[in-house]
Amino acid sequence: MAKVLIVAEHMDGKLNGSTAKCVTAAQALSPETIDVVVLAGDPAAVAAEAAQIAGVSRVLTVANDANANPIAQVLAPQVAKLADGYSHVFGPSSTFGKDLMPCVAALLGVPQVSDLMSVEGEYTFKRPIYAGNAIVTVEAPTGQTVVATVRTASWKEAGKGGSATVEAASVDADLPGHTRYVGLAAGSSDRPDLQSAKRVVSGGRGVGSAENFDVIYKFADKLGAAVGASRAAVDAGYCPNEMQVGQTGKIIAPELYVAIGISGAIQHLTGIKDAGTIVAINKDPDAAIFEIADIGLVGDLFQVLPDLEAAL
Incomplete structure (x- = not known):
């Protein structure tokens, strides 16, 4: 029976809708459990949002000042440690997920399934290739953790109404000192976010x-x-x-x-x-x-x- 861990994407204390889409993809596996992990400096507000997503069993929080900014090289060792006991680890196929999940896969020593758009079986998935002109069926190695990015354009957001338990998780992982957050250069706008806008x-x-x-x-x-x-x-x-x-x-x-x-x-x-x-x-x-x-x-x-x- 599948057990899925989803890495939550968030910014400024708010959960990104891509996380709920990952939950929908995970539900296609008919898993035993779907857990969401929130890595942040102060994960409380984001965890409360994640707990309301229908289908989520538990929300794990990892509070660490080093997690205040989403740096793949810092988050990946922690996610890799948390992955123990899970059959699948999902992240969104957004800039955040594309940066983080390959690092997680490398640390676990497994190939990554990218842009997962359809679940055909516990280890069998479909993804687009050739600029979406063809769809290929890929089979991940059985007996290994499946690390995948979920193509958010292919899945609807899971609904609200959940009441998952929120648990603090402790992670003993060596975090790199050579990669650090310097600053964020981004345009500001009052308009909706392009990635999630209706x-x-x-x-x-x-x-x-x-x-x-x-x-x-x-x-x-x-x-x-x-x-x-x-x-x-x-x-x-x-x-x-x-x-x-x-x-x-x-x-x-x-x-x-x-x-x-x-x-x-x-x-x-x-x-x-x-x-x-x-x-x-x-x-x-x-x-x-x-x-x-x-x-x-x-x-x-x-x-x-x-x-x-x-x-x-």
């Missing part, structure tokens, strides 16, 4: 300039949406790298995705293929984005957006 508005090369990107921001604010961008827009300097959506950016699955001035390169489509409803606005009627869009509007974005804003 609505996303993205702009592409067709927006034309960084100044013109204001029309994207204004339209997103009308919808209460997060703002994304294509790689072409990022490379052109219209917006920062953290807004990039696609194979080499963020892979997202919002309920509504509005692509404005985006042609629809396969690398971009990889990042939005699991979105609920895709709306495309482009003046080129032959743009590839229209092939996958649920709703397509051919027109000049600088004429269309003001009309849509007025209607909203």
Whole structure:
């Protein structure tokens, strides 16, 4: 019977929705138990949130000042020690998980299953390859701990209503001294987080300039949406790298995705293929984005957006 340990992703004392998606993936194994571990300087608030996720058996807390910032080389030895007795260790396929989980797998001496999108058996999973153009079935070695990152775009968040017990865990792990937290450089925004937003508005090369990107921001604010961008827009300097959506950016699955001035390169489509409803606005009627869009509007974005804003 499977026993799953999930590493919680959190920031500023708040649990990220990716953790609840990992719980849903773990439930597909029909496991005996699903435990969540929260590593932080003060894990109490995050642990209380994690305990409310339906399906979680226990929440383990590891309070250590060294865990105040998510440094993979510091967290990984602790997770590897905690993994003893578990058949599976899951983390989200976010920047956090992609940084941490390979370190955990290396310390445990096992191969990692990346971007887990479907559970076929206790050791058998499906994951996308070739920019999502093909799905491969992979089989992890039996008798070894399965370390995996969960493709958050492929799973729904587990519901609330749980009442898991919260337990403090002590971990005897040697933490590295050569890796330390220096600082965090990140853009601040009042808009929803791009990775977890229910609505996303993205702009592409067709927006034309960084100044013109204001029309994207204004339209997103009308919808209460997060703002994304294509790689072409990022490379052109219209917006920062953290807004990039696609194979080499963020892979997202919002309920509504509005692509404005985006042609629809396969690398971009990889990042939005699991979105609920895709709306495309482009003046080129032959743009590839229209092939996958649920709703397509051919027109000049600088004429269309003001009309849509007025209607909203």
